[in-house]
Amino acid sequence: MIKEFLFDVCSNQIVSGFEHANGSILTKYFEHYTDSFERDKLGSYIFKSEGTNDKKIMLAAHIDEIGLMVTKVLDVGFLSFTSVGGINPASLVSQEVTVYGKENVFGVIGIKPPHVTTEDERNKPLKLKDLYIDTGYAKEKLEKMVRVGDVATIKRKPLQLQGTVVSAKAFDDRACVAVMLETAKELKKLSHKSSIYYTATAQEETGYRGSTTASYMVNPDIGIILDVGFGMTPDMPAETAHLGKGPVVAYGGRLNQKLTKKFVEVCKTYNFPMQYEAIPSRTGTDTEALQVNREGIPCILLSIPLRYMHTSVETIDIADVENTGRAVARFINELDNSDLEEILCF
Amino acid sequence: MNFNSELMKKLSDCFSPSGREKNIREIITEEIKDYVDEIKVDPLGNLIARKKGNGKKILFSAHMDQIGLIITHVDEKGFLRFSNVGGIHAKEIIGLSMVFDNGFQGVVCCEELKYNEKLTMSKLFIDVASTDPEFVKKNFHIGDMCVFKSEYYETPDCTVCRAADDRIGCYIQIEAIKSHPVTENDVYYVFSVQEEVGTRGAKTAGYSVNPDLAVALDVTATGDSLDGIKMDVKLGGGAAIKLMDKSMITHLDVKNLLTNLAEENNIKYQYEVLEFGGTDAGPIHMTREGIPSGVISIPTRNLHSAAEIINKNDVLECIKLLKVTAASK
Numbered sequence: 247m248i249k250e251f252l253f254d255v256c257s258n259q260i261v262s263g264f265e266h267a268n269g270s271i272l273t274k275y276f277e278h279y280t281d282s283f284e285r286d287k288l289g290s291y292i293f294k295s296e297g298t299n300d301k302k303i304m305l306a307a308h309i310d311e312i313g314l315m316v317t318k319v320l321d322v323g324f325l326s327f328t329s330v331g332g333i334n335p336a337s338l339v340s341q342e343v344t345v346y347g348k349e350n351v352f353g354v355i356g357i358k359p360p361h362v363t364t365e366d367e368r369n370k371p372l373k374l375k376d377l378y379i380d381t382g383y384a385k386e387k388l389e390k391m392v393r394v395g396d397v398a399t400i401k402r403k404p405l406q407l408q409g410t411v412v413s414a415k416a417f418d419d420r421a422c423v424a425v426m427l428e429t430a431k432e433l434k435k436l437s438h439k440s441s442i443y444y445t446a447t448a449q450e451e452t453g454y455r456g457s458t459t460a461s462y463m464v465n466p467d468i469g470i471i472l473d474v475g476f477g478m479t480p481d482m483p484a485e486t487a488h489l490g491k492g493p494v495v496a497y498g499g500r501l502n503q504k505l506t507k508k509f510v511e512v513c514k515t516y517n518f519p520m521q522y523e524a525i526p527s528r529t530g531t532d533t534e535a536l537q538v539n540r541e542g543i544p545c546i547l548l549s550i551p552l553r554y555m556h557t558s559v560e561t562i563d564i565a566d567v568e569n570t571g572r573a574v575a576r577f578i579n580e581l582d583n584s585d586l587e588e589i590l591c592f
Numbered sequence: 593m594n595f596n597s598e599l600m601k602k603l604s605d606c607f608s609p610s611g612r613e614k615n616i617r618e619i620i621t622e623e624i625k626d627y628v629d630e631i632k633v634d635p636l637g638n639l640i641a642r643k644k645g646n647g648k649k650i651l652f653s654a655h656m657d658q659i660g661l662i663i664t665h666v667d668e669k670g671f672l673r674f675s676n677v678g679g680i681h682a683k684e685i686i687g688l689s690m691v692f693d694n695g696f697q698g699v700v701c702c703e704e705l706k707y708n709e710k711l712t713m714s715k716l717f718i719d720v721a722s723t724d725p726e727f728v729k730k731n732f733h734i735g736d737m738c739v740f741k742s743e744y745y746e747t748p749d750c751t752v753c754r755a756a757d758d759r760i761g762c763y764i765q766i767e768a769i770k771s772h773p774v775t776e777n778d779v780y781y782v783f784s785v786q787e788e789v790g791t792r793g794a795k796t797a798g799y800s801v802n803p804d805l806a807v808a809l810d811v812t813a814t815g816d817s818l819d820g821i822k823m824d825v826k827l828g829g830g831a832a833i834k835l836m837d838k839s840m841i842t843h844l845d846v847k848n849l850l851t852n853l854a855e856e857n858n859i860k861y862q863y864e865v866l867e868f869g870g871t872d873a874g875p876i877h878m879t880r881e882g883i884p885s886g887v888i889s890i891p892t893r894n895l896h897s898a899a900e901i902i903n904k905n906d907v908l909e910c911i912k913l914l915k916v917t918a919a920s921k
Contacts, residue, residue: 263842264844266844288877315836317867318824395847
């Protein structure tokens with residue numbers, strides 16, 4: 247089911263700022279395991295599972311993906327664009343894209359032939375402003391279909407690699423939306439006393455905006471932030487997390503120490519695999535928004551290891567998604583049966 | 593409606609860098625007080641005027657502050673060291689005259705640079721043109737601010753001034769208040785403080801008003817000059833409806849609302865995607881549970897310089913778009 251959800255949701259375009267229009271696919275999966283659903287005004291999807299006590303636990307994983315936005319339709323029918331969220335221009339070269347205009351327009355992003363690229367140009371990093379989307383249309387026709395402000399994404403179908411390893415665009419952070427789905431499914435079996443808010447947040451990639459407004463709206467007692475982290479490849483530093491070895495538990499100033507410790511204990515008790523990372527200051531996740539919302543929210547941060555972040559071949563191990571989902575469900579169940587005040591007091 | 597040059601000159605010539613908005617607040621208060629139902633100044637200094645109604649609550653925001661320099665050190669020779677208040681770059685201000693609130697002036701000068709040495713703000717100083725230490729000591733102090741000293745100038749279709757950013761937004765709101773449309777909507781006109789140093793005023797104003805819809809009025813860059821900025825907006829192309837900048841992605845409902853209003857009312861408009869900068873709508877749209885927000889932008893050449901250029905016709909189109917938005921269902 248997790249793979250089906252992931253492939254389904256990653257085949258859709260939900261670029262930051264367009265969650266309202268395109269996120270309804272989520273309800274299809276979450277409505278089986280949750281009681282009600284609402285949105286904040288920026289486009290976050292909040293699925294609520296009623297509890298029996300007055301505690302609120304918010305899970306946050308962002309639904310938006312990075313993308314491109316058209317800045318100008320050029321005289322000869324090419325499209326200039328900028329990025330929505332952080333993109334390395336090199337990752338765009340030779341890609342097929344879909345531009346979501348009045349109708350979907352396909353295009354490619356090319357690069358000057360090597361024959362006419364000077365030594366100097368070769369040694370300089372590519373810039374977004376040097377790249378164009380080529381649709382093949384004449385300007386007059388293109389202008390009728392595409393306007394400034396329309397978004398585009400790389401056109402790529404999710405891929406099954408070996409075993410449980412899969413590759414797609416937008417696993418950042420839909421891998422973690424899938425974690426929430428797994429948690430919801432598990433908690434249906436395990437039961438919970440707190441009310442659980444599964445929040446697919448909007449506009450994380452442009453500055454944690456949806457989680458700012460959604461966490462204001464939910465006003466939870468605890469935040470569990472789920473995002474992807476860097477996965478090991480030959481060119482990454484030794485401390486990088488490995489695919490298939492479970493969620494990465496973050497330690498750092500943004501995270502609540504006692505809650506984090508509790509999660510680690512639960513993983514050990516129930517034999518869930520896990521890894522650790524230290525994040526001294528900024529986490530670059532929705533934690534930034536949640537921790538300091540309203541009166542402050544104690545948070546933990548769990549990451550799914552992912553290779554090639556912010557490209558169209560983001561690669562994860564589905565086993566990590568399932569294990570993390572189940573571990574979080576067990577964690578919530580254990581929290582509900584402990585003295586929360588005790589855990590949260592300093 | 594014609595362009596009221598006299599009003600724009602008055603607004604642009606007023607000395608009010610970020611954190612020192614008293615002068616401009618007084619001018620705007622004087623202009624609008626007879627036309628609004630309520631007017632107040634909040635704890636940060638935002639001026640919030642209201643046209644009461646029982647309908648949709650709409651907030652418009654234009655910032656009153658302008659960029660400038662703040663004095664960090666005064667030496668006995670009359671040389672002042674400074675830092676920037678808002679986005680000013682060292683290489684763009686050498687040789688410019690600056691003026692203080694008390695009317696005294698200084699010229700931005702540069703130390704001799706070694707070969708290939710990088711120009712930074714710390715290499716610059718202001719020469720206040722005096723050999724009298726007493727005069728310097730008496731009239732210039734740490735914490736004093738100064739702004740560009742430049743003359744307001746007009747051609748038949750354009751205006752050149754030092755603080756189009758964002759006195760032109762203030763101008764548009766003042767003109768809209770004076771000819772406010774008949775509507776049930778509860779409309780708040782915010783003249784915000786400290787936008788240039790991090791959209792601070794709008795953050796608190798948005799929280800206190802908590803509207804259903806927010807629209808900022810601010811300047812944007814253009815891609816029609818020779819300065820290398822690549823974008824679709826041009827001077828004379830009409831009101832710019834912002835779709836994205838670094839502080840916000842315009843809510844799709846607001847994009848559609850503004851676009852439809854412009855098209856239904858034959859208001860000349862253009863879409864804007866700005867790859868740098870932000871506006872008051874940035875903090876406002878993230879207020880509380882989120883506030884659907886947009887920006888009506890005034891195309892402006894030479895942003896953050898002593899001579900920003902705007903087109904009068906664009907301004908008139910912006911006023912029209914603001915007014916139909918104020919009366920929108």
